[in-house]
Amino acid sequence: QEDIFKKVISHAKEYGYVFQSSEIYDGLSAVYDYGQNGAELKKNIREYWWKAMVQLNENIVGIDAAIFMHPTTWKASGHVDAFNDPLIDNKDSKKRYRADVLIEDYVAKIEAKIEKEVKKAAKRFGESFDKEQFLSTNNRVLGYQEKADSILKRMGKSLENEDLADVKALIEELEIACPLSGSKNWTDVKQFNLMFGTKLGASADSAMDLYLRPETAQGIFVNFLNVQKTGRMKIPFGIAQTGKAFRNEIVARQFIFRMREFEQMEMQFFIKPGTQLEWYEAWKEKRMKWHLSLGMGEENYRFHDHEKLAHYADAAADIEFRFPFGFKELEGIHSRTDFDLSKHEEYSGKKLQYFDHEENKSYTPYVLETSIGLDRMFLAVFSNSLQEEELENGTTRTVLKIPAVLAPNKVAVLPLLKRDGLPEVAQKLVDELKWDFNVDYDEKDAVGRRYRRQDAAGTPFCVTIDHQTLEDDTVTIRHRDTMEQKRVKLSEVKEIISKEVDM
Numbered sequence: 001q002e003d004i005f006k007k008v009i010s011h012a013k014e015y016g017y018v019f020q021s022s023e024i025y026d027g028l029s030a031v032y033d034y035g036q037n038g039a040e041l042k043k044n045i046r047e048y049w050w051k052a053m054v055q056l057n058e059n060i061v062g063i064d065a066a067i068f069m070h071p072t073t074w075k076a077s078g079h080v081d082a083f084n085d086p087l088i089d090n091k092d093s094k095k096r097y098r099a100d101v102l103i104e105d106y107v108a109k110i111e112a113k114i115e116k117e118v119k120k121a122a123k124r125f126g127e128s129f130d131k132e133q134f135l136s137t138n139n140r141v142l143g144y145q146e147k148a149d150s151i152l153k154r155m156g157k158s159l160e161n162e163d164l165a166d167v168k169a170l171i172e173e174l175e176i177a178c179p180l181s182g183s184k185n186w187t188d189v190k191q192f193n194l195m196f197g198t199k200l201g202a203s204a205d206s207a208m209d210l211y212l213r214p215e216t217a218q219g220i221f222v223n224f225l226n227v228q229k230t231g232r233m234k235i236p237f238g239i240a241q242t243g244k245a246f247r248n249e250i251v252a253r254q255f256i257f258r259m260r261e262f263e264q265m266e267m268q269f270f271i272k273p274g275t276q277l278e279w280y281e282a283w284k285e286k287r288m289k290w291h292l293s294l295g296m297g298e299e300n301y302r303f304h305d306h307e308k309l310a311h312y313a314d315a316a317a318d319i320e321f322r323f324p325f326g327f328k329e330l331e332g333i334h335s336r337t338d339f340d341l342s343k344h345e346e347y348s349g350k351k352l353q354y355f356d357h358e359e360n361k362s363y364t365p366y367v368l369e370t371s372i373g374l375d376r377m378f379l380a381v382f383s384n385s386l387q388e389e390e391l392e393n394g395t396t397r398t399v400l401k402i403p404a405v406l407a408p409n410k411v412a413v414l415p416l417l418k419r420d421g422l423p424e425v426a427q428k429l430v431d432e433l434k435w436d437f438n439v440d441y442d443e444k445d446a447v448g449r450r451y452r453r454q455d456a457a458g459t460p461f462c463v464t465i466d467h468q469t470l471e472d473d474t475v476t477i478r479h480r481d482t483m484e485q486k487r488v489k490l491s492e493v494k495e496i497i498s499k500e501v502d503m
């Protein structure tokens with residue numbers, strides 16, 4: 001698994017998808033840049049989302065709010081008080097950890113012990129080894145398992161009650177049971193705010209403390225009435241937005257899964273109080289359908305319903321995706337009640353109510369939110385698409401099976417040879433196709449190698465111009481996923497590709 005993930009990261013770099021930020025200065029941790037192909041893939045995912053959410057829903061409109069917001073926004077939203085992670089420092093190694101992640105690391109170590117026992121037993125029993133039976137009957141393994149389960153349970157409880165002393169005690173116990181860092185010297189657990197601060201204004205005493213927004217949602221809430229009034233929107237209606245968000249994540253690892261600067265695609269759906277559960281179910285289903293429409297395998301998605309709810313929510317679920325490191329949150333669907341609008345009313349002193357003509361009364365709408373990380377979606381698409389295939393002739397090929405609608409380049413045009421007028425015909429086709437899609441032109445190396453290059457870069461179609469083209473205006477069109485090649489008329493190429501790549 002780790003190897004697959006390493007391959008994903010190096011392939012993303014090699015093919016111009018994702019680079020470490022400021023690489024020539026050795027990078028900046030958990031900050032990444034998108035390269036020439038990555039920027040296109042990211043844009044296409046954003047457009048695919050925008051089309052499904054804004055264009056196809058008559059009652060959803062999009063906005064683009066600023067990253068800087070009035071600082072009181074974050075008091076009203078609860079981010080100043082509650083947007084915290086529990087941290088613990090190791091006095092000897094001077095390393096800082098997120099307490100919950102550290103505990104999960106210990107538990108992973110316990111699970112590795114179980115795995116070791118399983119391997120040992122499998123070797124001993126040979127063919128007759130039954131893993132399930134072994135796991136459920138071996139006392140030592142059962143003991144480990146019980147310990148891991150009870151630790152995670154206790155951690156959940158202590159974090160929920162903000163019992164930070166117990167979190168520390170748990171870490172110390174674990175350190176004795178299965179040492180991780182070889183050190184027992186921990187500080188107390190402290191809460192750390194995840195928002196990045198900055199200043200607005202030049203002179204030190206008049207400057208205003210600002211935060212970079214940690215989510216795009218608040219830009220929607222504060223504009224609720226502006227959009228409702230100017231767009232004459234009737235409930236139920238939604239406001240969508242994509243844009244950058246910033247979080248000073250403590251344990252930022254796993255590539256673009258958890259970044260300090262990332263992009264969100266959020267939609268707040270304003271509804272009548274009391275209808276939230278209906279809409280919650282409807283949006284869960286709608287969002288799952290959107291994911292499945294990309295054809296990346298139903299078995300790679302699942303819902304995770306939250307038992308422990310955030311302070312603003314009365315129901316919440318994640319859509320989880322099978323990343324190379326396991327099932328993890330990709331999108332959140334939250335029933336936020338009237339928490340946000342009420343808080344902004346309270347802090348701003350302005351009414352944020354809706355007059356319902358049918359009911360002939362005013363109320364504060366409830367909100368149903370769908371929130372997905374664009375970068376995380378990028379990682380889901382990219383990691384799922386990267387495949388090594390064994391071919392019939394015994395060789396392997398690396399292919400990036402990005403859904404055609406999202407692929408950075410839709411087609412590569414390849415003259416078979418660099419002479420006899422073939423490049424000219426190829427260039428003419430490029431000039432025609434480029435008005436409709438991103439086209440790559442490649443004339444270097446043998447055509448087989450060029451196909452492999454396009455496979456690895458994720459291009460769904462290759463069109464090859466050869467001598468027969470000069471005679472009868474036909475070309476070979478090759479499909480990335482099946483490697484199937486077909487002879488078609490030059491004049492049909494655009495339509496064939498459009499059918500597969502149009503959103």
Ligand code: ATP
Nearest residue numbers: 249257258259262329330331332371372373375376
């Ligand atoms: P996590 O539990 O993974 O930290 P979260 O529950 O804090 O995520 P939300 O605040 O609900 O996430 O944000 C909505 C979405 O934004 C997430 O589902 C995820 O796709 C994305 N997201 C959140 N934090 C990050 C990050 N640091 N880097 C990239 N994407 C992120």
